[in-house]
Amino acid sequence: MQYEAPETTKAAVGLLAKAKGSAYVLAGGSDLLVRMKGGFVEPDLVVDIKRIKPMREVKKTASGFTIGAAVSCAELNENKALIKAWPGVVEAAGLIGSKQVQSRCTVVGNLCNASPAADSVPALVAAGAKAVIQGPKGKRKVAVEDVPVGPGRNSLKKGELIEAIELPARKGKSGDAYLRFIPRTEMDIAVVSAGVSLTLGEKGVIKDARVALGAVAPTVRLVKEAAKAIIGTKLDEAALEKLGKAASAACSPIDDKRGTIEFRTKVAAVLAKRAAQIAYKRAGGK
Amino acid sequence: MAVLVTTTINGDRVEFACEPNEPLLDVLRNRLGLSGAKEGCGTGDCGACSVQVDGRVVCSCLVLGVEAEGREIETVEGLAQGTELHPLQSKFLEHAALQCGVCTPGFLMAAKALLEKNPNPTEEEIRFGLAGNLCRCTGYDKIVRAVQDAAKVMRG
Ligand SMILES: Cc1cc2nc3c(=O)[nH]c(=O)nc-3n(C[C@H](O)[C@H](O)[C@H](O)COP(=O)(O)OP(=O)(O)OC[C@H]3O[C@@H](n4cnc5c(N)ncnc54)[C@H](O)[C@@H]3O)c2cc1C
Ligand code: FES
Ligand code: FES
Numbered sequence: 001m002q003y004e005a006p007e008t009t010k011a012a013v014g015l016l017a018k019a020k021g022s023a024y025v026l027a028g029g030s031d032l033l034v035r036m037k038g039g040f041v042e043p044d045l046v047v048d049i050k051r052i053k054p055m056r057e058v059k060k061t062a063s064g065f066t067i068g069a070a071v072s073c074a075e076l077n078e079n080k081a082l083i084k085a086w087p088g089v090v091e092a093a094g095l096i097g098s099k100q101v102q103s104r105c106t107v108v109g110n111l112c113n114a115s116p117a118a119d120s121v122p123a124l125v126a127a128g129a130k131a132v133i134q135g136p137k138g139k140r141k142v143a144v145e146d147v148p149v150g151p152g153r154n155s156l157k158k159g160e161l162i163e164a165i166e167l168p169a170r171k172g173k174s175g176d177a178y179l180r181f182i183p184r185t186e187m188d189i190a191v192v193s194a195g196v197s198l199t200l201g202e203k204g205v206i207k208d209a210r211v212a213l214g215a216v217a218p219t220v221r222l223v224k225e226a227a228k229a230i231i232g233t234k235l236d237e238a239a240l241e242k243l244g245k246a247a248s249a250a251c252s253p254i255d256d257k258r259g260t261i262e263f264r265t266k267v268a269a270v271l272a273k274r275a276a277q278i279a280y281k282r283a284g285g286k
Numbered sequence: 287m288a289v290l291v292t293t294t295i296n297g298d299r300v301e302f303a304c305e306p307n308e309p310l311l312d313v314l315r316n317r318l319g320l321s322g323a324k325e326g327c328g329t330g331d332c333g334a335c336s337v338q339v340d341g342r343v344v345c346s347c348l349v350l351g352v353e354a355e356g357r358e359i360e361t362v363e364g365l366a367q368g369t370e371l372h373p374l375q376s377k378f379l380e381h382a383a384l385q386c387g388v389c390t391p392g393f394l395m396a397a398k399a400l401l402e403k404n405p406n407p408t409e410e411e412i413r414f415g416l417a418g419n420l421c422r423c424t425g426y427d428k429i430v431r432a433v434q435d436a437a438k439v440m441r442g
Contacts, residue, residue, distance in 0.1 A: 034329045037329060046306070046307075048350075099415055099418055100330065100333055101345070103339075186414060
């Protein structure tokens, strides 16, 4: 195996593009190194992106936030401006693993690893985040929900990497939240999870919303029907009921030792409703 | 092909050669004779291999040795000052917060990182902060007490 730690994105893309065998980006390594250890992957080339300065930064711009691909989740949880604007995203990132894992893991690694249960992904999808992709053919931006295409598979092409995640600026009364169900209180994989982001208009009426579910389908799912159920409402009982139904209807989970199909489908509704209530409160609604 | 790496470990400049896919844990234990960090699982789950890299606690089994280039690494061997134990070490002994001791270096390093960020943690914060460290002997209570007591000493 060859290890490279380039200092520019361009150099990283160059290395990945001309790699002969299997090439992997190394961010925090909390998925990649585990898979290497288990013999599931045997990279010929590993490109460590942590020495690329712009990838280590969180930038606040007029259009929102740009989170560099090598920023650890521990660093996200120390960023006051980001916590204020996107508390749900930061909370979700903060749920990944232990303190030790937090020091290393990244939301981009979480996204690219493409686990249906990845904790930060439903929150990013609900937030309307975009992935900034750099590759041999230049730059392109895609919605984060279009990055994972199946368990462990993503839509990046040879030579491509994600440089950053863009989160939109928060306008007016907005809030987001992420909840997961796990049998323990920490260090566990989501059995079901839900992310909700919403913006209020006049008199606490929801003007805009996005709802995403994790661990109930092969990829994290953006559930437009669930968002529709609460837009135009003040999140009253009837709206919550409809939200829950739409969330359950969007589930096509697996049955495994962590949860049955029935359980996951039911809990998806519960978590979507609770996350919506937290997001609504954070947005200043009552 | 082995790669030459220059790094700082417990304040000392260290050079070593390692394979590109070799975990930092193996470098510490097998090449540098620093056998404090232990391998419990090798996959990030148990925390027995915890060390600090640039001031943050990590599982050294999930860091490549080559990543250490130019970084500052602290291991459990750097805790005691000469013959004087670190307050965490003294309190672990006093409270009998270990039995077999395999998890102890990892708990000490994780607890140190926790107290650096939060000098006066609640019991819940301690349990949460140390959730990445597993112990099959003590039942954790004694570890929590030792950390609380050490925090008190360290606050002065
Ligand atoms: C003990 C432990 C507990 C965990 N707990 C959780 C948990 O609670 N919730 C959860 O969701 N996950 C958990 N995980 C999984 C893992 O920590 C997360 O998925 C993490 O976010 C991965 O980020 P990373 O930076 O470490 O990724 P890496 O391992 O560095 O990379 C993951 C994958 O993405 C690719 N990649 C990384 N960055 C880029 C990029 N910029 N462009 C293109 N491809 C890229 C890599 O090549 C690799 O295939 C846990 C892992 C461990 C070891
Ligand atoms: S040996 Fe590293 S976490 Fe268990
Ligand atoms: S003392 Fe034996 S594992 Fe903790």
